[in-house]
Amino acid sequence: MATLITTRARARVNYGRWIADCPRPYCANAMRLTPGQAAFHCGGEGGCQLVAEVEWPADAVGIWAALVERPVPGTRNWYPDDHAEAVRLGLPHGQTAAELRDETREYEGVA
Ligand SMILES: [Zn+2]
Known part of the structure; x- marks a missing residue:
């Protein structure tokens, strides 16, 4: 029996x-x-071949612009609101570009 999957794939950084x-x-x-x-x-190795619509945040461009200001690429991370992995790991999710910049200043030690 085929299963119809209507869930969208949520973009994250x-x-x-x-x-x-x-x-x-x-x-x-x-x-x-x-x-x-x-x-x-x-797709790729281990892919299940599912095709789904991608759900992008409304401010994808702004989120990306805020993240690329971070000098360390490994610190450029963003989850959509209530993303299961972020919730499970206790990580921030649904942050706005302004909140990402606040976080950057906090970690860079710049007041
Ligand atoms: Zn899959």
């Missing part, structure tokens, strides 16, 4: 790259995204 986790239950795959990419395809 991970170590300075836009990615999305595969929304299919039990598929732990994640794929790199090109900004504005409309369709997610769970």
